[in-house]
Amino acid sequence: NISVMQIVRKRDNKAVHANVDMEGLLERVMRQNFVPVVDDEKTFIGIVTRKDVILYLMKELEKREKENT
Template structure:
């Protein structure tokens, strides 16, 4: 199966640029109700993922900021605990599932490492749940019910 079947394209995903301010990032995450968001550079390359926790720890450990002062701090200045590892658009399902087990979303990049979208763990689970239901329906129809004659 082609992993692009699961892709939410870049134009439908909220993301931030590495030179966006901390305030811009916080406001975008709040607006979209994200707890983590992809970070790309101005040429469109995937840089990493920043989480609410990364920002909070950065504010606590590095900065003593007011919201106004956060406009001067770029996202790139905040240390990230870990990044959601991307997959290439031509990756196989095994590579996708391996990453999705460990991350809520998997960034997808092209062969030039340009960010093209994400695949969410939720979409993968939903797809396989629906497939399992399709397999079970015919099996359930062929089984006798309680009280029926065999």
């Protein structure tokens, strides 16, 4: 039998503050597949994935394209 601890690879995914700007989030998500988000007390709030960021940017691009037509 194999325990979960034998499978899981530990990785230091650095968190961002909930107030981070898109540039800061992009810098982190380029290096990490997901980014933990914390509040002022460094309490975990949630996770932003690379896919979340890509989908957001695609929607923003579509919105701007519609505004320019």
